[in-house]
Amino acid sequence: MKWVYVEDIASFKDQEVEIRGWLYNKRSSGKIRFLLVRDGTGLIQGTLFDPEANKSLFDKFDELTQESSLLVRGTVREDKRAPGGYELSISDIEILQIAEEYPITPKEHGISFLMEHRHLWLRSQKQNAVLQIRVEVIRAIRDFFDGRRFRLMDTPILTPSACEGTTTLFETEYFDQKAYLSQSGQLYNEATAMAFGKVYCFGPTFRAEKSKTRKHLIEFWMVEPEVAFATLEDIIDLSQDLILFILERVLERNKNDLDVLERDTLPLETIQKPFPRVTYEDLLPKLQEKGSKIEWGMDLSAPEESILPEIFDSPVCITHFPAAIKAFYMQPDEKRPDTVLGVDVMASEGYGELIGGGQRIHDPKLLEQRIKEHNLPREDYKWYLDLRRYGSVPHSGFGLGVERVLSWICKIQHIRETIPFPRLLYKIYP
RNA sequence: UCCUCGGUAGCUCAAUCGGCAGAGCGGGUGGCUGUUAACCACUAGGUUGUAGGUUCGAGUCCUACCCGAGGAGCCA
Numbered sequence: 001m002k003w004v005y006v007e008d009i010a011s012f013k014d015q016e017v018e019i020r021g022w023l024y025n026k027r028s029s030g031k032i033r034f035l036l037v038r039d040g041t042g043l044i045q046g047t048l049f050d051p052e053a054n055k056s057l058f059d060k061f062d063e064l065t066q067e068s069s070l071l072v073r074g075t076v077r078e079d080k081r082a083p084g085g086y087e088l089s090i091s092d093i094e095i096l097q098i099a100e101e102y103p104i105t106p107k108e109h110g111i112s113f114l115m116e117h118r119h120l121w122l123r124s125q126k127q128n129a130v131l132q133i134r135v136e137v138i139r140a141i142r143d144f145f146d147g148r149r150f151r152l153m154d155t156p157i158l159t160p161s162a163c164e165g166t167t168t169l170f171e172t173e174y175f176d177q178k179a180y181l182s183q184s185g186q187l188y189n190e191a192t193a194m195a196f197g198k199v200y201c202f203g204p205t206f207r208a209e210k211s212k213t214r215k216h217l218i219e220f221w222m223v224e225p226e227v228a229f230a231t232l233e234d235i236i237d238l239s240q241d242l243i244l245f246i247l248e249r250v251l252e253r254n255k256n257d258l259d260v261l262e263r264d265t266l267p268l269e270t271i272q273k274p275f276p277r278v279t280y281e282d283l284l285p286k287l288q289e290k291g292s293k294i295e296w297g298m299d300l301s302a303p304e305e306s307i308l309p310e311i312f313d314s315p316v317c318i319t320h321f322p323a324a325i326k327a328f329y330m331q332p333d334e335k336r337p338d339t340v341l342g343v344d345v346m347a348s349e350g351y352g353e354l355i356g357g358g359q360r361i362h363d364p365k366l367l368e369q370r371i372k373e374h375n376l377p378r379e380d381y382k383w384y385l386d387l388r389r390y391g392s393v394p395h396s397g398f399g400l401g402v403e404r405v406l407s408w409i410c411k412i413q414h415i416r417e418t419i420p421f422p423r424l425l426y427k428i429y430p
Numbered sequence: 431u432c433c434u435c436g437g438u439a440g441c442u443c444a445a446u447c448g449g450c451a452g453a454g455c456g457g458g459u460g461g462c463u464g465u466u467a468a469c470c471a472c473u474a475g476g477u478u479g480u481a482g483g484u485u486c487g488a489g490u491c492c493u494a495c496c497c498g499a500g501g502a503g504c505c506a
Binding site for chain 2: 066102104106107112184186212215326353399
């Protein structure tokens with residue numbers, strides 16, 4: 001008998017198939033039995049009738065516990081009463097293992113209990129839906145850049161220096177010296193961009209910040225494109241195209257998952273290019289009007305992020321931040337040298353920063369001066385300064401946080417559910 | 431790191447003024463021919479986070495500690 005996956009079940013209507021999976025739930029009503037089987041790609045209901053004729057099947061059904069592993073064989077039938085529209089008239093059940101009493105019942109649980117059982121929680125429907133969307137978001141990102149002929153150039157995870165020196169890094173041994181886990185591939189991206197024109201890196205990044213918020217992970221995935229000869233304008237355009245590409249893909253391919261999450265997709269469907277655009281300076285009075293205490297020179301923080309959806313009902317590009325609150329390598333604006341050619345793309349619905357990026361300093365003297373101003377060890381940046389000595393060109397790039405995008409698209413409360421095994425402040429189990 | 435709230439059955443929670451520790455789910459047993467987190471009946475299940483203290487008596491009050499959550503700060 002043919003082994004098939006639940007996600008393909010519609011193409012096997014009226015045929016005998018075998019499903020291999022786990023018991024999600026079961027119900028019985030006198031002489032009729034229902035069982036819900038999950039196989040990782042979906043849920044399907046199986047039915048059993050006539051206990052006299054099918055005694056051994058009924059006995060097996062009665063024995064089954066939640067999450068027992070089993071093979072179910074039967075005929076696929078279309079039935080509106082079944083969840084998903086198709087069900088299996090069971091002809092045979094083969095039990096692989098009767099599961100011990102499963103800790104995650106179909107009723108509600110507290111978050112610390114669920115996090116403690118993350119390895120099992122992944123089997124639940126909503127967690128499955130979020131992570132199915134994650135699969136598609138990552139695929140969309142790769143398709144987007146590969147389709148535009150960006151070269152995937154992976155950057156190292158073990159790095160020799162504190163790169164930006166500002167944030168806390170995870171330190172580790174590297175034979176007889178120290179190494180740090182990467183918090184961004186950007187500086188290396190700038191090198192590969194000078195070698196390959198347009199590049200991107202896509203991998204995990206690590207930040208040892210003691211942040212305890214619903215928007216931060218200690219370990220998260222970031223995609224970072226870098227384009228030689230590109231200006232701030234080019235990169236703003238690219239970032240909008242990327243976000244729209246991801247949105248269209250998920251809306252097209254993950255309808256069921258978004259349904260499971262009860263996500264109202266209208267606010268996502270109506271997003272169009274170009275996104276509203278505002279400079280930091282022009283945004284300040286709008287924020288202050290809504291009660292923010294922000295002053296020129298301060299970074300946007302939690303209160304400001306929550307005010308944004310009152311002003312914009314779309315993602316928004318904020319540009320020209322004060323140089324003092326941004327990274328050392330950011331290109332100053334010619335007309336306003338106290339501001340930089342940087343952009344933050346903020347999500348709609350209050351989900352905060354999706355993208356941060358901008359134009360990089362290409363003038364060797366200015367870059368050297370900035371490194372000095374930021375008290376960074378010049379030794380560590382020798383190779384980086386080389387990029388400005390041998391054919392320096394204007395160039396730009398950005399970083400997009402995968403989990404931030406997922407929180408927003410799935411409209412979930414906490415970023416910890418957007419990655420299979422979240423690493424959180426002081427929490428590394430399981 | 432700071433502020434706030436919490437820790438009682440496997441899970442989610444209740445317990446009035448300090449006075450018999452209880453319900454739903456899950457487990458077990460029985461019933462029900464289209465269930466949708468099914469339903470109905472019965473049943474087993476407890477070192478109330480830890481250590482001290484006050485009291486005739488502490489889940490409840492006090493002290494310290496441990497753990498967790500929400501928020502703030504931190505944060506390309």
